[in-house]
Amino acid sequence: xSVIAQGENIxxxxxxxxxxxDFVALQESEGFLLSGIDALRxxxxxxYVLDNKKNSLVASFDKNGAPLHIYNRMGxxxxxxGMIVGFxxxxxxxxxxxxxxxxxxxxxxxxLQFKQEIILESPYWRVAYHNDGLVxxxxxAKGIDYVKLADGTISEFTRFDTEEQPIPGPxxxxxxxxxxxxxxxxxxxxxxxxxxxGMNRIVELDYPNKNxxxxxxxxSGTDVAKYARPIIYGVIDHDNNFSFIYSMLTxxxxxxxxxxxxxxxxxxxCRKVALRVGRSLVGWQYPYNCTPEKFNPYGFYEGVxxxxxxxxxxxxxxxVLVIYNLK
Numbered sequence: 001x002s003v004i005a006q007g008e009n010i011x012x013x014x015x016x017x018x019x020x021x022d023f024v025a026l027q028e029s030e031g032f033l034l035s036g037i038d039a040l041r042x043x044x045x046x047x048y049v050l051d052n053k054k055n056s057l058v059a060s061f062d063k064n065g066a067p068l069h070i071y072n073r074m075g076x077x078x079x080x081x082g083m084i085v086g087f088x089x090x091x092x093x094x095x096x097x098x099x100x101x102x103x104x105x106x107x108x109x110x111x112l113q114f115k116q117e118i119i120l121e122s123p124y125w126r127v128a129y130h131n132d133g134l135v136x137x138x139x140x141a142k143g144i145d146y147v148k149l150a151d152g153t154i155s156e157f158t159r160f161d162t163e164e165q166p167i168p169g170p171x172x173x174x175x176x177x178x179x180x181x182x183x184x185x186x187x188x189x190x191x192x193x194x195x196x197x198g199m200n201r202i203v204e205l206d207y208p209n210k211n212x213x214x215x216x217x218x219x220s221g222t223d224v225a226k227y228a229r230p231i232i233y234g235v236i237d238h239d240n241n242f243s244f245i246y247s248m249l250t251x252x253x254x255x256x257x258x259x260x261x262x263x264x265x266x267x268x269x270c271r272k273v274a275l276r277v278g279r280s281l282v283g284w285q286y287p288y289n290c291t292p293e294k295f296n297p298y299g300f301y302e303g304v305x306x307x308x309x310x311x312x313x314x315x316x317x318x319x320v321l322v323i324y325n326l327k
Contacts, residue, residue, distance in 0.1 A: 020305035022323040023290055024065045025312045032059055032067040034318045037284045039172075040275045041089040043110060047321065048089055048096060056083040058098065060112060065310050065321070069112040071098075079106060079114045086126045088134075088174070097134055099127040105134065105147065118152040128174035130181055131196055139168050139185070144199070158199045160188060177237050177276065184232040191232055191244070202242055205230055234276045245281065281324040287316050 026034065026049065035053030042048065045063040057072035073080045081100035088097050094110025103120035105127070124136040124145070134147045135157055143159035174194070175182045181194040182202070192199040207230055234245035275282040290312060312320055 017326060018304050018324050019327045020307060020325045022307045022309050022321075022325065023312055024063075024309045024321040024323065025287060025316065026061050026065045026318045026321065027067060027310070028316050028318050029067050031070055031072070032061075032318070034059065037319050039087060040282060040284070040321075041087070042275065042277050042282075043089045043091065043094045046110075048087075049319075050084055050087050052084065056081065058084065058087060058096065058108075058112060060110075071096075071108055071112040071114075078117055081106065085124070086173075088128045090129045091179075095129075097127055097129060099124055099136065107149070118147065118149075120147075120154070125168045126173040128176075128181055128194070130194055135174070135181075135194055137173055137183070137185075144183070144194075160185075162188060172233060172275075175232070175235050175276070177235050180235075180237060182235040186231055191235065191242075202235075203244075234281065236276070245276075277323075279326045281326070283322045283324070284319040285322055287312050287318070287320050290320050290322065 024047075026032075026047070034049065034051045035055075036051060037049050038052040039050040040047065046068060047061045047063070047065075049059050049061070051057055051059070055072060056074060057070060059070040060068040062068055074082065076082075081098065081102075081104065083101050084098050085101055086099045089095070089110075090097070095115070096108040096110070096112060098106040098108065100106055101123060103123045105118040105120065107115045107117070109115055120136075122138065123140070124138045126137040128135050130146075133149050136145045136147060136154075137143075138145065141159070142162065144157040145154050146157040147154050169186055173183065173185060175184070183192045183194055183199065190201045190204045193202050230244075230246040232244055232246050236243040236245075
């Protein structure tokens with residue numbers, strides 16, 4: 001299956017896809033001042049946010065954006081870190097796993113209280129909970145390792161057969177759809193599912209000039225578009241028929257709908273999609289971009305119901321979650 005150019009092209013993506021859009025302002029209070037969102041997770045209707053813009057911290061908020069807990073311990077001692085590289089949340093217990101530099105895993109409970117620390121021998125870039133342990137992605141080792149939470153032992157999980165050096169890349173690297181965990185890196189030709197037995201390739205990507213022998217890192221300007229690869233932001237499973245949220249310079253969604261596949265250029269005003277939760281896609285904006293006073297019902301959200309779940313004060317700096325609810 002190809003991500004690109006397999007299906008009917010639709011232009012009014014927002015009206016075609018979304019029933020409504022909800023705005024949730026993450027409220028400011030002492031210590032809960034965020035510069036942005038680098039990664040986002042949800043557990044028990046509470047939002048968990050990684051902010052690496054100025055400070056490196058994880059904070060939690062309830063479903064209405066009220067602050068709950070924060071973990072901000074930069075330093076060299078046990079339970080402290082130089083920075084948080086990535087994180088994930090256990091969907092059963094709410095335990096939070098911080099992948100840190102210098103290389104270590106810090107485990108917190110759902111209230112962001114310290115539980116344990118696992119020292120790593122080498123650096124990793126992304127982490128995801130999987131099968132009573134953690135999978136750790138290393139672009140430098142061109143592969144994924146597995147850590148047992150019970151004793152901290154590390155084993156090789158998979159290595160990618162690619163001549164091109166994978167790049168660290170932004171979130172997301174690991175993507176969830178319900179209980180299923182997927183993996184993608186921009187320098188790899190396929191999207192994979194992480195299973196108990198290893199990595200299962202679910203789709204090989206198709207894109208312009210795929211077989212061209214060229215160093216993409218050397219491209220600039222309009223040449224980039226000639227060799228643009230899709231960047232996957234989400235995987236949606238329909239009984240093993242997979243749809244994708246992806247971009248090739250602009251956001252697109254390839255979605256199975258009414259026994260057809262449709263390709264939609266998604267006019268996404270907010271920051272890139274950070275998370276898929278059930279039938280919703282969650283991104284974020286700065287508050288001065290999405291106050292009710294600036295909202296234009298005849299522009300980006302024409303034909304879509306818009307709901308403000310709490311007050312969005314333009315003078316605040318904390319991000320606003322933008323929740324796109326699929327039809």
